[in-house]
Amino acid sequence: MANWTVKEVADWLKANGCKKQVKIFKDRNIDGNALMKLTNDDFVQLLVEVNGDGMIQEPTIGMKSRFRTMLIEWKRENKQENLNNQNKIANGSSEVVSSNVTDSTNLNEVKHKEDIVSKKSKKKNSDKVVCEVNYIVDDDIHIQFFRNPKFLPYLINYIKQETFSIEIDIKQVNSKDDKSLLNYTIKLMGKKKQNRIVENFINNLFQSIKCKTYHQNKIKKWLFNLTLIDIIQNILDNENHLFSVCQFSRLNNKILEIYYFDDEKFNSFQNLIEIDYIIENEILQENILLSSNEYLQNIEFIDINTQKILLKYDITPTEQYEEEFDNNMNQYEQDNMFISVTRNPYYNNRKKTKYIIKIFGYRKFVNEVLQKFKDLFDKYRLRRYKFSQMSSDQLEYLANFCTEELHNIEREFPNDYIKLNIRQNQFYASQYLKNEIQNSIINLLSNLQTTTLKSIELYYDIADKLYLNIKNIAQQNRCYCELKLKKKLKSYQIPKSNQNTSIILKSFIEQSNLFCSSPFVFCQTKLTNGSIDVLMGDIALQKVDIIIIPSTSFGLKESLIERAGEIIEQQNKTNSIPFITETTGGKLNCKKILFVNWSLPTMTTNDDHLSDSIQLFISKSIQYVIMDSQQSNLKIQSIAFAVPDSCKQEQILAEEMIEETINQINMTKSVSLKVSFILLPDQQILHRQFLNVIQTIQTIKDSFGIFYCSASSKISLNRNLDYEKTNL
Incomplete structure (x- = not known):
């Protein structure tokens, strides 16, 4: 070789x-x-x-x-x-010597053949002999796989299943190069050929190991603590047959490296897909920022990616709260395989200290810990509550005569920073103190009784002065009382003069006209099937069934919609009057509002054309109301028209509106209809024109006008028995 x-x-x-x-x-x-x-x-x-x-x-x-x-x-x-x-x-040289000594060529050839047969026999027998082979695992990454207790039995079973069922034993041994380091030895006990095949199989398996790197922003924020790599490793190890090794990159400790077997048969899953899913969805970090001073602790839940504040709490740092908070921290600050909870200084000066709590680990455990902290903060955070089932009289009594008692309630909780705002009907306290504080305040009202005194009907101004006098007397005698005036509007008819004479003082006429232009006075004429009223006032305050607003009243439509609040447009039930828009009454005292798209002719000098336009507006509006009443089974008995303020021929406007209204009322047999014309306070001349027209058609039975004034009929008195006993 x-x-x-x-x-x-x-x-x-x-x-x-x-x-x-x-x-x-x-x-x-x-x-x-x-x-x-x-x-x-x-x-x-x-x-x-x-x-x-x-x-x-x-x-x-x-x-x-x-x-x-x-x-x-x-x-x-x-x-x-x-x-x-x-x-x-060596064997060859021995044979030569022997050969030289014996000098027998035939004998040497026979012996050589015997040696060949012997070697083949030994080789054949050696393949059947069980021998021992040690496979050394000394690579750093490979060694880390063996530290997973699930890996060893799984590896042995997998090798036997895929190769031969030979004896396999895995042990830790000291490294030959460095005795302080531990390697692993895989001892194979089998036939020589089997051992060789198993050895190659193990080698190929470890050659399939690949590395996946993660360096996203959230990964970099995870790696603030070196011990967190162990938690990531434990989470991956917890998944069935997901054998992997996690470590920081040696070149950059903000990069996470994960080594895994790229062998689907060994892992029985899709490696990268499974690992990516766990990293993306099963590992979570949450941050809680705590800012504390002597009296208050501000808590903010921070988004790890955007650094935005997700949730805020204000906590009163009582001893009980501090104890429960420390118990929560101590429970998770200890070693835990799947979660890490750390508290580290974030900012510090003499007035304020900031700490950041970082919760990292398995998503389900992180959410559980986070919820525990939220429950704790909810329990002790300052909330604003209203006093339930307390009337304004009771609150006024507490504010005026129970000042010292209220201070005593606050002193009962010196470390909880509760605050009572009786006049605003609210108090600030932690949730667990809510019922206790409310019960303490209700006890202060146990001796409060209410007495109702009826009086004769008085003019409202007189009753108001009487109310102030009684209240002063009660306070001077250390007796709490609250007086309520039940008022109502009472109408009085203004009679006509019985004499028709021209000898009337001019000042008397002026005062009479001024009085009749007051919002408390209106003129009325009664008809066979209804009536017509003329008054100055606010169209939005009229208590009628239908309010009709023409488009000629500049700015009135927008103002009325704003005051009515949320109104809903209704479907037009008749196609014969398409220029009318119907809505609900909203917050106003009417059932419906009709917005009529009617404008006065501006370019014509013909009075007849103006009269026809006014008559059309009045007739179509009243006909629409009658038809709508019949179709919807809605009982309509009163209508209020907003009189337009842009007509120069005011006499024609007054005459035509009243005359056409009379015609429509007389034609309507199915319902008695009351029609009111509402003018603004600055329409004094037009109001005078309407009064003149009304007075010409009034009968002897009609009064000159009707006057409304406020009257009081009842006074309520709240008294405290404790104060009465003390004074007696």
């Missing part, structure tokens, strides 16, 4: 799976003699590869280990061959 040619060395490389190295061995003229003299440094240079881009790639650890084993085996076989040759030479 030492006499091999360069071609024979090349054939030996090909037979052992090193085809890529054939060219460089030929270029360096490596024959058998040169191969025998190769050192470790020599063959490392010969094992480099050149990729398609012309880049030189250094040999991997596995490749160097495999070639070293091949070379050692080759040298051992060469040594054995030399010994065999020496024995043959």
Whole structure:
């Protein structure tokens, strides 16, 4: 073998799976003699590869280990061959001497034939003899596979299943080069041919090991702690038949290397797909940032990729909280195969200290730990609560007369930083204190009683002054009371003058007109089947069934929609009036709102054309309301029109709107309809025109107008029996 040619060395490389190295061995003229003299440094240079881009790639650890084993085996076989040759030479010389002594050629030929038969017989018998072969595992990566307790029995069973059921024993041994290092020896006990086949099988199996590198951003953030590589290894080892070795790259400790057997039969799964899935989906890291001062601890859950704050808590750092928090940390800060929980300083100064808690490991365990911390933070974080089942009277009583008692409740929890805001009907406390605080405050109300006193109907201003006087008297006598005025609007008719005379003071007429323009006064005329009202006010405050807004009222539509809030457009039930848009009433005191696309003619000088347009607007609007009422079975009894503010012929506008309304009411037999015309406070002249038209059609039975005023009928008194007993 030492006499091999360069071609024979090349054939030996090909037979052992090193085809890529054939060219460089030929270029360096490596024959058998040169191969025998190769050192470790020599063959490392010969094992480099050149990729398609012309880049030189250094040999991997596995490749160097495999070639070293091949070379050692080759040298051992060469040594054995030399010994065999020496024995043959020695035997040959003895025969010659014997031959010379006996001088018998025939005898020598017979003996030579007997020696040949004997050697063949010995060789045949040696193949049947059970012998021992030791396969040394000294590669760093290969050794790490053997540290997995599941690997040894699985490997032995796999070898027997795929080759021969021979005796196999795997033991740790000291390295010959360095006694401090441990290698593994696979001892094979079988026939020589079986051992040779099994030995080659093991060698090919370990030659199938490949390396996958991971260097994504999240991987780099994982590797902040050298011990985390063990957790990644344990997670991979936990998967059935997923034998792998994890380690940092020796060139860059932010790169994760995973070695695995690229043998589907050995692993019974798709290697890369399985490993990638575990790295991507089964390993998780969560960060919690804690900022603490003397009174408060701020907790933020941070996204590891975007560094955005996902969740925030404010915690009162009580002794009980600190104890539970430390218990959680101590439980996981100890050694754990599948999870790591560490607490490290993040920022520190005299006023504030920041710590970061990093939770890393198996996804399901990380989520469990994270939920435990969330539950703890939920328990102790400050929350805002409202006092349940407390009236405004009770809250006012507590705020005015229980100040000291409320302070005492706060003092009962000196380390919990609770805060009571009675007037705002709220308090701040941790969740576990909520019920206790509420019960303490309810106890303060145990002697509070409510008494209702009825009074005669009074004008609202007079009742309001009476309320203030009673309240002052109660406070002066250290007795809490809260008075509520139940008010209502009462109507009074304004009679007409019985005398028709021109001798009336001008100031009297002005005051009368001013009074009638008040929002509390409206003029009304009664018809056979309904009535018509004219008043100044806010169209949005009218308590009617339908509000009708023409497009000629600039800005009114937008203002009304804003005040109504969420309104829903209704489907138009009749195609005969397509210019009307119907919506719900929203927050207003009406059932529906009609937006009518009607505009006054601007370019015409013909009063008849203006009259026709006004009549069309009134008639179509009222007809739509009547038809809609009949189709939807919705009882409609009152309508409020917003009077447009852009008409210059105000007298025609007033006359035509009222006259057409009278016609429509008289034509409607199925329902009694009340129609109101609402004018804005700045439409004083137009309001006067409407009053003039109403007064011309009023009958003797009609009053001049109707006046509304507020009146009070009831006063409620809350009293505290404890204070009364003290005063007595």
